[in-house]
Amino acid sequence: MSALLRLDGLEAGYGDLTAVSGVSLEVRRGEAVALIGSNGAGKTTTLRAICGLLPVRAGRIEFEGARLDGLGSSQIVARGIAHVPEGRQLFPTMTVRDNLELGGRAADRRRRDDALELVFTLFPRLRERERQLAGTLSGGEQQMCAIGRGLMARPRLLLLDEPSLGLAPMTVKLIFDTLQRVNGDGTTIMLVEQNVPRALQLSHRGYVLENGRIVLEGTRESLRASPHVKQAYLGL
Numbered sequence: 260m261s262a263l264l265r266l267d268g269l270e271a272g273y274g275d276l277t278a279v280s281g282v283s284l285e286v287r288r289g290e291a292v293a294l295i296g297s298n299g300a301g302k303t304t305t306l307r308a309i310c311g312l313l314p315v316r317a318g319r320i321e322f323e324g325a326r327l328d329g330l331g332s333s334q335i336v337a338r339g340i341a342h343v344p345e346g347r348q349l350f351p352t353m354t355v356r357d358n359l360e361l362g363g364r365a366a367d368r369r370r371r372d373d374a375l376e377l378v379f380t381l382f383p384r385l386r387e388r389e390r391q392l393a394g395t396l397s398g399g400e401q402q403m404c405a406i407g408r409g410l411m412a413r414p415r416l417l418l419l420d421e422p423s424l425g426l427a428p429m430t431v432k433l434i435f436d437t438l439q440r441v442n443g444d445g446t447t448i449m450l451v452e453q454n455v456p457r458a459l460q461l462s463h464r465g466y467v468l469e470n471g472r473i474v475l476e477g478t479r480e481s482l483r484a485s486p487h488v489k490q491a492y493l494g495l
């Protein structure tokens with residue numbers, strides 16, 4: 260299987276702080292890959308560097324064999340990468356539909372309507388709430404809307420930052436079931452999560468990030484069997 264996304268020795272940070280360094284990983288076409296780690300490990304920083312929201316200080320990022328680091332975030336979106344950020348980042352005073360349409364990169368109406376139909380099929384709740392202001396949605400509905408906005412661009416790679424955060428278990432299940440379907444339909448997924456049981460349920464493989472470095476990687480089965488993962492992330 261060929262790598263869709265490859266990070267090689269990524270370093271990124273804020274001011275004097277080096278938040279991640281020497282991060283190397285790959286996401287193959289069709290896979291769902293988890294990046295797990297506790298608070299402050301550098302998960303969000305890694306995703307932000309991939310999306311061009313944070314400069315890459317060292318190392319390189321490749322997508323479909325072409326260099327990604329150094330490009331602006333809109334060029335990266337145009338290459339086929341969508342980012343569902345931590346905290347959802349919707350426009351609260353705009354409707355659900357308007358928020359979704361902001362995610363569409365196709366200028367022509369027909370492709371945008373097709374993408375909208377796909378999102379409404381995946382999340383029927385969003386169709387019911389189409390004209391409601393995003394700020395009045397429940398947390399789970401807001402997460403659906405944020406994922407839907409990402410899918411509007413029909414990405415080849417969907418990056419998700421803590422989609423389960425703050426949501427009730429039933430809502431988390433619904434969202435992860437939908438992500439499984441999205442992945443099964445051919446969209447490659449890279450998922451950042453603190454909810455490790457859920458993340459490993461969805462993902463084929465995963466990486467464990469601690470203090471800005473990858474300390475462990477493996478298949479879902481090998482991570483579940485790892486004494487370190489069991490103790491530190493699965494509470495076993």
Ligand SMILES: Nc1ncnc2c1ncn2[C@@H]1O[C@H](COP(=O)(O)OP(=O)(O)OP(=O)(O)O)[C@@H](O)[C@H]1O
Binds near residue numbers: 278296297304305345
């Ligand atoms: N805007 C910022 N300015 C300065 N330091 C930051 C900023 N954002 C994050 N950091 C620091 O960078 C490190 C990595 O943070 P990051 O947000 O990537 O972690 P995370 O793994 O996503 O954590 P969480 O699970 O809490 O979301 C932390 O030490 C954090 O304090």
Ligand SMILES: [Mg+2]
Binds near residue numbers: 302304345
């Ligand atoms: Mg984070």
